[in-house]
Amino acid sequence: MVDLSKYPVEDLSSRESKKELERLTKEIEHHDRLYHGEDDPEISDAAYDALRLRLQAIEERFPDLVTAASPTQKVGVAPQGKFAKVRHARPMLSLDNAFTDTDVQDFTRRIRRFLNWNTDTDGAIALTAEPKIDGLSLALRYEKGELVIAATRGDGTEGENVTANARTICDVPSTLKGEGWPDILEVRGEVYISRSDFLRLNEAQEASGGKVFANPRNAAAGSLRQLDVEITKQRPLRFFAYAWGEESGLNAQTQMDVIKLFQKWGFSTNPLMKKCDGWEAAVEHYHQIEQARPELDYDIDGVVYKVDRLDLQERLGMVARAPRWAIAHKFPAEKAFTILKAIDIQVGRTGALTPVAKLEPVTVGGVVVSNATLHNRDEIKRLDVRIGDTVVIQRAGDVIPQVVEVVKDKRPADTSAFEFPKACPECGSHVVAEGDDVVVRCSGGLSCPAQASERLAHFVSRDAFDIEGLGEKQVKELFRRGWVKTPADIFELESINRNAADPIEKWEGWGDLSVRNLFAAIEERRTVSLHRFLFALGVRHMGQQTAKLLARHYGSFAVFYTAMKEAANGDMLARGELTSIDGIGDKVADSIINFFAEDHNLSTLDALEAALRIEDAEVVSSDSAVSGKTVVFTGKLEKMGRSEAKSSAEGLGAKVSGSVSGKTDILVAGPGAGSKLKKATELGITVMTEDEWLELIGE
Numbered sequence: 083m084v085d086l087s088k089y090p091v092e093d094l095s096s097r098e099s100k101k102e103l104e105r106l107t108k109e110i111e112h113h114d115r116l117y118h119g120e121d122d123p124e125i126s127d128a129a130y131d132a133l134r135l136r137l138q139a140i141e142e143r144f145p146d147l148v149t150a151a152s153p154t155q156k157v158g159v160a161p162q163g164k165f166a167k168v169r170h171a172r173p174m175l176s177l178d179n180a181f182t183d184t185d186v187q188d189f190t191r192r193i194r195r196f197l198n199w200n201t202d203t204d205g206a207i208a209l210t211a212e213p214k215i216d217g218l219s220l221a222l223r224y225e226k227g228e229l230v231i232a233a234t235r236g237d238g239t240e241g242e243n244v245t246a247n248a249r250t251i252c253d254v255p256s257t258l259k260g261e262g263w264p265d266i267l268e269v270r271g272e273v274y275i276s277r278s279d280f281l282r283l284n285e286a287q288e289a290s291g292g293k294v295f296a297n298p299r300n301a302a303a304g305s306l307r308q309l310d311v312e313i314t315k316q317r318p319l320r321f322f323a324y325a326w327g328e329e330s331g332l333n334a335q336t337q338m339d340v341i342k343l344f345q346k347w348g349f350s351t352n353p354l355m356k357k358c359d360g361w362e363a364a365v366e367h368y369h370q371i372e373q374a375r376p377e378l379d380y381d382i383d384g385v386v387y388k389v390d391r392l393d394l395q396e397r398l399g400m401v402a403r404a405p406r407w408a409i410a411h412k413f414p415a416e417k418a419f420t421i422l423k424a425i426d427i428q429v430g431r432t433g434a435l436t437p438v439a440k441l442e443p444v445t446v447g448g449v450v451v452s453n454a455t456l457h458n459r460d461e462i463k464r465l466d467v468r469i470g471d472t473v474v475i476q477r478a479g480d481v482i483p484q485v486v487e488v489v490k491d492k493r494p495a496d497t498s499a500f501e502f503p504k505a506c507p508e509c510g511s512h513v514v515a516e517g518d519d520v521v522v523r524c525s526g527g528l529s530c531p532a533q534a535s536e537r538l539a540h541f542v543s544r545d546a547f548d549i550e551g552l553g554e555k556q557v558k559e560l561f562r563r564g565w566v567k568t569p570a571d572i573f574e575l576e577s578i579n580r581n582a583a584d585p586i587e588k589w590e591g592w593g594d595l596s597v598r599n600l601f602a603a604i605e606e607r608r609t610v611s612l613h614r615f616l617f618a619l620g621v622r623h624m625g626q627q628t629a630k631l632l633a634r635h636y637g638s639f640a641v642f643y644t645a646m647k648e649a650a651n652g653d654m655l656a657r658g659e660l661t662s663i664d665g666i667g668d669k670v671a672d673s674i675i676n677f678f679a680e681d682h683n684l685s686t687l688d689a690l691e692a693a694l695r696i697e698d699a700e701v702v703s704s705d706s707a708v709s710g711k712t713v714v715f716t717g718k719l720e721k722m723g724r725s726e727a728k729s730s731a732e733g734l735g736a737k738v739s740g741s742v743s744g745k746t747d748i749l750v751a752g753p754g755a756g757s758k759l760k761k762a763t764e765l766g767i768t769v770m771t772e773d774e775w776l777e778l779i780g781e
């Protein structure tokens with residue numbers, strides 16, 4: 083029924099298969115005990131289902147190896163002794179699974195064959211379709227309308243007596259309502275916790291230091307199976323009735339009839355249950371429920387189809403652990419298993435190294451997936467994922483698929499822990515991790531092709547080289563065409579163009595741009611101020627402000643360059659000088675020094691230095707009249723622009739601020755000054771005109 087070819091077992095001999103069956107049985111039993119017995123599974127349902135499917139595939143190939151002890155012949159786990167045992171008058175079964183529409187079609191085919199049913203003459207077999215609630219099943223025995231025993235499924239034959247706990251559930255009537263119920267009636271259904279109640283419960287658990295549950299199913303199971311009924315009473319358990327066990331006479335012909343009786347007698351039943359004529363209609367309803375799934379306030383993991391006519395159910399009976407007249411159509415696994423073939427390291431535009439899992443293609447939730455993200459270096463370490471491993475892939479909505487789990491016991495013998503590269507796969511530069519940041523980055527900057535076009539865009543941006551006619555769009559195209567690979571290439575553009583077979587003038591979208599003007603604009607920028615130049619390099623953490631501080635401190639490019647090379651060679655004095663600058667911390671200093679530690683960065687700098695004239699900056703003299711003072715400019719300035727005034731003040735070691743406060747030393751007020759002037763006067767701050775200011779700074 084399920085496509086078991088996905089679980090290759092052909093290569094196993096009969097002897098190996100026997101061993102493998104034993105191993106799988108042990109493992110499944112272990113997980114059953116944790117899941118059903120302790121409500122605390124340690125693997126995902128998808129991982130568990132895969133173990134079962136592999137076991138099934140082997141048993142299908144070697145039917146002789148099937149024993150009564152096989153998980154395919156059993157339901158759940160026997161009660162552990164925590165509660166008194168209850169023997170079920172009629173066994174509580176599990177359900178067979180269908181994963182595709184075709185599986186469902188096969189299911190109805192098998193039924194028709196079994197019943198010798200002729201669709202042409204007898205019509206389609208009516209099925210009910212209803213959500214498969216992800217909770218745990220509970221049997222409620224009523225005698226003369228009174229609830230006498232409530233039991234869990236246990237191993238299907240014997241369950242646990244949880245009567246006191248079940249009485250606390252609001253949907254469980256202690257006395258049947260209405261009339262017409264048989265003297266003996268066992269109502270079965272699913273205990274669950276709604277999603278919203280689950281969130282509230284977990285919040286409360288967390289606040290009180292109690293156990294936080296992994297999902298609503300575990301919370302429901304853990305809450306029902308409490309020895310202290312006072313605890314169960316506080317848990318928001320709910321119950322949907324959908325089946326029955328022993329009964330001394332139900333006046334009903336169909337599944338639907340019984341559900342209507344249940345409603346009359348005081349039970350909650352699922353509103354999405356529907357009678358469908360034939361499997362196509364049932365599957366259609368399945369897809370509707372699937373669409374409604376995100377909006378439902380309770381978890382469901384599929385749709386259950388049941389033959390509606392009770393006389394047909396009777397004839398069909400059961401096989402091993404499940405009725406022949408019902409099947410659970412599971413929603414496509416949003417998780418899947420596959421083999422990790424390789425780990426690729428991708429370098430992003432900011433230099434971040436992202437590991438990508440290269441997978442044996444697999445369908446996850448109906449989509450073929452061959453790549454999944456591994457997020458970062460730490461995640462690889464956390465998962466200890468290795469090449470050759472069997473991994474669980476998860477896909478949620480449109481989100482990039484991710485590797486969420488490693489199936490450790492399927493690991494081949496000769497694997498080794500994955501070594502995260504120490505050099506960038508694109509350019510060979512060192513990779514660096516900053517502090518406790520989980521992201522590892524390539525230090526290559528401009529020399530790294532993965533980062534280059536982004537860096538070039540920064541290089542020509544407004545606060546950097548600011549070349550007219552050469553914006554982000556243009557420089558990226560030049561990069562794409564291979565004309566400009568490093569910033570220094572920009573200054574060769576004219577000669578490159580002159581010798582080109584396909585000059586820029588002919589490029590689409592560039593025609594209306596005067597190429598002449600472009601080259602003129604580039605020429606004009608051959609002379610550049612030191613701080614603009616430093617900022618343009620795009621060294622991480624070296625913003626405009628830092629670039630200015632550096633320019634003012636070191637004065638010339640040559641001095642700065644020598645000092646940084648010394649620092650990169652381990653000269654602590656050189657490093658100390660850098661960090662002594664007010665406003666430059668360790669993080670910034672490390673980033674700058676790392677930049678100078680890379681040879682390719684030095685060659686980029688050398689090429690630029692040869693092409694440019696980098697103007698010296700005015701070194702801040704600590705003896706200037708305004709050094710260390712906080713200055714505010716207000717009103718209209720007539721001799722200089724606002725930014726010029728600001729930068730000359732800063733050049734003299736003053737701090738320029740936008741607002742007046744107790745920390746302000748000087749207010750330079752031009753015509754039209756208003757509230758700032760008023761405030762400064764009130765605070766007794768020195769106020770001067772623009773001329774007085776210029777005189778003070780000696781201009």
Ligand SMILES: NC(=O)c1ccc[n+]([C@@H]2O[C@H](COP(=O)([O-])OP(=O)(O)OC[C@H]3O[C@@H](n4cnc5c(N)ncnc54)[C@H](O)[C@@H]3O)[C@@H](O)[C@H]2O)c1
Nearest residue numbers: 113114117123125126127130176177213214215219324386
């Ligand atoms: N993660 C783990 O370690 C682990 C271990 C064991 C089992 N599991 C999971 O538990 C499930 C297997 O357990 P199972 O044997 O109970 O089978 P099942 O949950 O696949 O199907 C049978 C159960 O479905 C429930 N059900 C919900 N709505 C129903 C409805 N409308 N009509 C009829 N039945 C309905 C009943 O409780 C019934 O017993 C799988 O999903 C499996 O992945 C996980």
Ligand SMILES: [Zn+2]
Nearest residue numbers: 506509524530
């Ligand atoms: Zn790189």
